Amino acid sequence: MIEMSSFGSKPEGSESGKTFYNYEVDKTMIKTPSVKNHDVEDGEFEQYGDDTSLSYRDAFEESDEEGHQIKYKTSSWQHITGLMLSEYIILAMMSFPWSYSVLGLIPGLILTVFVAGVVLYTSFIILDYCEKFPHLKNACDIGQHLFWGSNFAWYATAVCYVANNTLIQGVHVLVGGKYLNTITNHSTCTVAFGVITAIISFVFSIPRTFASMSKVAYFSAITMFISVILAIIFVGIQDHPVGYDGTHLTFSLWPQKGTSYVDAMGAFLNIVYVFAAQVTYPQFISEMKRPRDFKKVFLLVTAIEVVIYSITGAVMYYYIGNEYMTTPAYGSLTRKYKIIAYSFAVPTIIFVGSLYSNITTRFIFFKVFKNSEHMHSHTTIGWLSWIGIIVLTWIVAFIVAEVIPFFSDLLSLMCSLFACWFGFVFWGMAYLRVKQTKYEKTNPYPCLDKGEKIRFYIAGFLILFGVYVLGPGLYATVQSIIYNFQANAYGTVFSCADNSI
Known part of the structure; x- marks a missing residue:
């Protein structure tokens, strides 16, 4: 199985900004019996996910389970x-x-x-x-x-x-x-x-x-x-x-x-x-x-x-x-x-x-x-x-x-x-x-193109939406449970009572 060599705090990325991987981390991971001592170049991952053929990463995953x-x-x-x-x-x-x-x-x-x-x-x-x-x-x-x-x-x-x-x-x-x-x-x-x-x-x-x-x-x-x-x-x-x-x-x-x-x-x-x-x-x-x-x-x-x-x-x-x-x-x-x-x-x-x-x-x-x-x-x-x-x-x-x-x-x-x-x-x-990884910046916003900026705001919305579900959502759920217990709408714990619908 692939092991993660580092979860370091710095974003992974190549100097060129064209890939999203930490070269040193991936270089240590990508050695398999079928690809011995193969030093992987940055560009090898740019075709990952190509619909026409298995990528190098896919080939590695499959060979890793051979035998x-x-x-x-x-x-x-x-x-x-x-x-x-x-x-x-x-x-x-x-x-x-x-x-x-x-x-x-x-x-x-x-x-x-x-x-x-x-x-x-x-x-x-x-x-x-x-x-x-x-x-x-x-x-x-x-x-x-x-x-x-x-x-x-x-x-x-x-x-x-x-x-x-x-x-x-x-x-x-x-x-x-x-x-x-x-x-x-x-x-x-x-x-x-x-x-x-x-x-x-x-x-x-x-x-x-x-x-x-x-x-x-x-x-x-x-x-x-x-x-x-x-x-x-x-x-x-x-x-x-x-x-x-x-x-x-x-x-x-x-x-x-x-x-x-x-x-x-x-x-x-x-x-x-x-x-x-x-x-x-x-x-x-x-x-x-x-x-x-x-x-x-x-x-x-x-x-x-x-x-x-x-x-x-x-x-x-x-x-x-x-x-x-x-x-x-x-x-x-x-x-x-x-x-x-x-x-x-x-x-x-x-x-x-x-x-x-x-x-x-x-x-x-x-x-x-x-x-x-x-x-x-x-x-x-x-x-x-x-x-x-x-x-x-x-x-x-x-x-x-x-x-x-x-x-x-x-x-x-x-x-x-x-x-x-x-x-x-x-x-x-x-x-x-x-985007932090791509542009190697803690705040990548100034580097984003127009489409990326739109998606940047959507990402912010996703975070706020999740926080809303957690905060007010949890409050409403707890209140509903309390109200229903007060109204005897639920049975007791480990109850033999009929709960059919």
């Missing part, structure tokens, strides 16, 4: 597309009808497109950054690199990274328990259903490479898509939403009078959360055969998610109305329809949590066993360690699901705590860091 039993850099853009679709075509999209009911349809649709555009823009930055600094393999490496090589920055980012992934696992344990309660009419204790979900999810977390998980990922995305289409059809053909008491359904193009800041911010954060999954992108890119192909992935996935999210939110909101809205929106379907549509979401409930468990395990395992035989060979210690870390992630996720037994507020909490950094702040800083 290994377990090869990680095996994913094509089709493999990664499946994984990303499984990340985005998820149960959380069923919170969009509720978000639209709070924000109003027009603001809801505008914010959906706006957030999608912002995330798409950051995707270009991430790909560019990973190309410029290919020794950075995950969000924690990037966090350290952005904050001047600080070890504290790496560990602080690691804590947020693992916590974010574990909370996502916890959401899926919670939703799995809700599903089992729903279809069985609460046949046993809810805690037991959480255990069952965690155990099944553990099994699907075990594969060692992203490529080997991609087929299940596609199955997860396709079945979730079917689930959403069925829910849209059913909500249209049923006579009334669940809970109908004769009150006329209302549908608002704009926020209703009296909508509080806390409610509006919670609805907005639900939208941001579903889009802001960039934390996984660097790991995906690092295991692609041709990293440059990642552009195809995020362009395709963004187009799909905007269409699906907008249609799901708008149509289901129209038929459910403000008075009978639930989150996830399956709760507004009559029992027969609910069970059919909800059941098609089961692969997603299981797999997405498994994917994030796998990502966390990969991150910890690579850190502990870097450059050892256990990382690339089928050793007993390697496999026991891999499985042990997976088990640990699911134990913690189960505890999280039992201690934080709520859905939409949990999504908002994760968004305000972690998406602020991994979705926005990091990538605004990444653009600034690239």
Whole structure:
């Protein structure tokens, strides 16, 4: 594996300013069995990402794994597309009808497109950054690199990274328990259903490479898509939403009078959360055969998610109305329809949590066993360690699901705590860091051309937007949780009570 020789505080860059690499750092890294004692010239990296052929860097990555039993850099853009679709075509999209009911349809649709555009823009930055600094393999490496090589920055980012992934696992344990309660009419204790979900999810977390998980990922995305289409059809053909008491359904193009800041911010954060999954992108890119192909992935996935999210939110909101809205929106379907549509979401409930468990395990395992035989060979210690870390992630996720037994507020909490950094702040800083490196100046602004200056201001906006999500966003989320606990809207911790929808 490529090791980082230095996280020095000075920006990397050649004297010519044409490349973004520290020559001395990269010269020590780029020596492989197939390219012995090859002293790399600065110009050799200028074709990195060329669509017509493998770059020198790509060739090195592939040769570095020659002879290994377990090869990680095996994913094509089709493999990664499946994984990303499984990340985005998820149960959380069923919170969009509720978000639209709070924000109003027009603001809801505008914010959906706006957030999608912002995330798409950051995707270009991430790909560019990973190309410029290919020794950075995950969000924690990037966090350290952005904050001047600080070890504290790496560990602080690691804590947020693992916590974010574990909370996502916890959401899926919670939703799995809700599903089992729903279809069985609460046949046993809810805690037991959480255990069952965690155990099944553990099994699907075990594969060692992203490529080997991609087929299940596609199955997860396709079945979730079917689930959403069925829910849209059913909500249209049923006579009334669940809970109908004769009150006329209302549908608002704009926020209703009296909508509080806390409610509006919670609805907005639900939208941001579903889009802001960039934390996984660097790991995906690092295991692609041709990293440059990642552009195809995020362009395709963004187009799909905007269409699906907008249609799901708008149509289901129209038929459910403000008075009978639930989150996830399956709760507004009559029992027969609910069970059919909800059941098609089961692969997603299981797999997405498994994917994030796998990502966390990969991150910890690579850190502990870097450059050892256990990382690339089928050793007993390697496999026991891999499985042990997976088990640990699911134990913690189960505890999280039992201690934080709520859905939409949990999504908002994760968004305000972690998406602020991994979705926005990091990538605004990444653009600034690239320009500092290019021009070898702490303040590169005077050297920027017109287009770069525009992107410079956009980078500043990304940072401020992330700070807003963290500050006011976290305040609104905490207030919402407090209000709901006061209203007894949530159960107690480790409760056997029915939480079906």
